[in-house]
Amino acid sequence: MRGFLSQSPSPEPIFLFRKLVSKKFPMSNTFTLAFVLKCCSILPAFEEGKQVHKHVIASGEMQKGGVEPDEVTMVSVISACAMTGALGLGKWLHTFIGKKGIKNDLEVRFAIHGLAKEALETFAKMEEAKVEPNHVTLIGVLSACAHGGLVVEGRKYWSTMLESGIEPSMEHYGCMVDLFCRANQIEEAYEFVKSMPIAPNPAIWRTMLVSCKKNKMFDKGEIVADHLLQLEPLNAENYILLSSLYASGSHWVKMSIVRRQMKERGIKAVPGCSSIEINGHVHEFVMGNWSHPEAKDIRGIIWEVSERVQSVGHEPWIASVLQNVGDGEKQDALWEHSERLAIAYGLLKTKAPVIIRVVKNLRVCVDCHEVTKTISKLYDREIIVRDRIRFHKFVDGRTIGELNLGGAFNTYGE
Numbered sequence: 247m248r249g250f251l252s253q254s255p256s257p258e259p260i261f262l263f264r265k266l267v268s269k270k271f272p273m274s275n276t277f278t279l280a281f282v283l284k285c286c287s288i289l290p291a292f293e294e295g296k297q298v299h300k301h302v303i304a305s306g307e308m309q310k311g312g313v314e315p316d317e318v319t320m321v322s323v324i325s326a327c328a329m330t331g332a333l334g335l336g337k338w339l340h341t342f343i344g345k346k347g348i349k350n351d352l353e354v355r356f357a358i359h360g361l362a363k364e365a366l367e368t369f370a371k372m373e374e375a376k377v378e379p380n381h382v383t384l385i386g387v388l389s390a391c392a393h394g395g396l397v398v399e400g401r402k403y404w405s406t407m408l409e410s411g412i413e414p415s416m417e418h419y420g421c422m423v424d425l426f427c428r429a430n431q432i433e434e435a436y437e438f439v440k441s442m443p444i445a446p447n448p449a450i451w452r453t454m455l456v457s458c459k460k461n462k463m464f465d466k467g468e469i470v471a472d473h474l475l476q477l478e479p480l481n482a483e484n485y486i487l488l489s490s491l492y493a494s495g496s497h498w499v500k501m502s503i504v505r506r507q508m509k510e511r512g513i514k515a516v517p518g519c520s521s522i523e524i525n526g527h528v529h530e531f532v533m534g535n536w537s538h539p540e541a542k543d544i545r546g547i548i549w550e551v552s553e554r555v556q557s558v559g560h561e562p563w564i565a566s567v568l569q570n571v572g573d574g575e576k577q578d579a580l581w582e583h584s585e586r587l588a589i590a591y592g593l594l595k596t597k598a599p600v601i602i603r604v605v606k607n608l609r610v611c612v613d614c615h616e617v618t619k620t621i622s623k624l625y626d627r628e629i630i631v632r633d634r635i636r637f638h639k640f641v642d643g644r645t646i647g648e649l650n651l652g653g654a655f656n657t658y659g660e
C-alpha cells in the first residue's frame with residue numbers, strides 16, 4: 247500500500263484494503279487503518295472514508311474488550327473527516343476522545359473550515375480547564391482568527407503567546423500575515439514581515455502577493471513578487487500569480503513579459519485538475535480538456551448551467567482569465583475551468599440529496615467560487631469543493647465561510 251501511494255495519489259491502496267476486508271483479515275491493525283484513511287483524505291473517496299470510519303468505530307467497541315485505538319489512528323480519522331468535509335463526524339469524535347493532542351489537531355481542522363468561533367470556544371474551554379496551550383494550539387487559534395477576520399483578537403493572542411515565552415515559528419508568522427492580508431491590511435502585513443527575526447518563507451510572500459492582487463496594489467505587489475521570485479525562481483505558481491496581478495489591472499505588456507520569462511526559464515504551469523467520485527470511480531477533469539467519454543453530455547450540462555447562471559444576473563469575473571482576448575472568449579474559457587467540468591459531471595450523474603464533492607489541485611478562482619454558489623441555489627444541491635488551500639462548502643447560494651465570517655475568501659488564483 248505504501249508502495250502504491252509513494253508513486254502518486256492513487257486509489258490502489260483502497261482497493262487492496264477492500265480485498266483485505268473481503269478476505270476477513272484481522273482489522274485490529276491500527277497502522278493499516280491509519281494508512282487507508284490517509285489515502286482517503288488525499289483522494290476524494292468519501293464513501294470509502296466512511297467505511298473505514300465504521301471499522302474504527304468497531305475498534306472503539308474493541309476498546310471495551312481492552313484494545314484501544316491509538317492516537318495515530320484517531321488523528322487520521324479526524325483528518326479524513328475534516329478533509330472530506332464531514333465535520334459532523336469529526337465533532338462526534340471530538341467528544342469521543344478527550345485527549346489533548348487530538349483536541350489540538352481538531353482545532354487546526356476547524357480553522358481550515360473557517361469555523362473560527364468554534365475553534366476559539368474550544369480554546370477558551372482549554373484555558374478554563376487550565377490546559378497549557380502549546381505551539382500547535384496557537385497555530386490553530388491564530389489561523390482561526392485569520393479565517394474569522396478577527397484582527398484585534400489575533401493581535402491579542404500573539405502578545406499572549408510572546409508573553410508566555412513560546413517562540414513563534416514560521417507557521418505562527420504565516421498565520422499573522424494571513425490575518426492582516428485577509429483583513430486587507432497589506433501595509434500592516436508588510437511591516438510585520440519586515441520585522442520578522444527569521445527570513446520569511448515563500449508561502450508568506452505568496453499570501454501577500456495574492457492580497458496585493460485582490461487589492462490592486464500593483465507597486466507593492468511587484469516588490470513582494472521580487473522577494474518571492476528570488477526565493478523560488480522555478481515555481482510556476484509564482485509567475486502565474488504575478489501575471490494575474492497584471493491581468494487584473496489590464497497591464498498586458500507587463501503580463502507578457504512575465505509569460506516570456508517563464509518560457510525562457512522553461513517553467514510550465516500546472517494545469518487545473520479537479521476530480522469527483524461517482525459510484526466508487528474517480529473521474530478527473532483538466533481545464534479545457536474534453537477527452538472524457540461522456541464529454542458530449544457534460545458539454546450539454548455546462549451549456550444549460552451557464553445559461554441559467556447568466557439568466558439570474560451573474561457577471562463573470564473576467565480578470566480570472568489570464569489571457570488577453572475578447573470578453574466573449576474569456577467567458578468561454580471560464581466555463582472550461584476544471585472544477586466546473588467536475589461539478590457538471592456531478593449534476594449529470596447524481597441527484598439531491600447526494601452532496602457533490604470535488605477536489606481541485608490548485609486554488610478555486612473567484613469566478614468559479616461565485617458560480618458554484620449560484621449553482622448550489624439554482625439546482626438545490628450541496629456542493630463541497632476542496633482546493634489546495636481550503637474547503638468551500640456551498641449551500642443554497644451561500645458558503646459556510648460567508649455565513650460565519652465576512653470576506654474570508656480572499657485567496658484566489660487559477
Ligand SMILES: [Zn+2]
Nearest residue numbers: 583610611614
Ligand atoms: Zn475558475
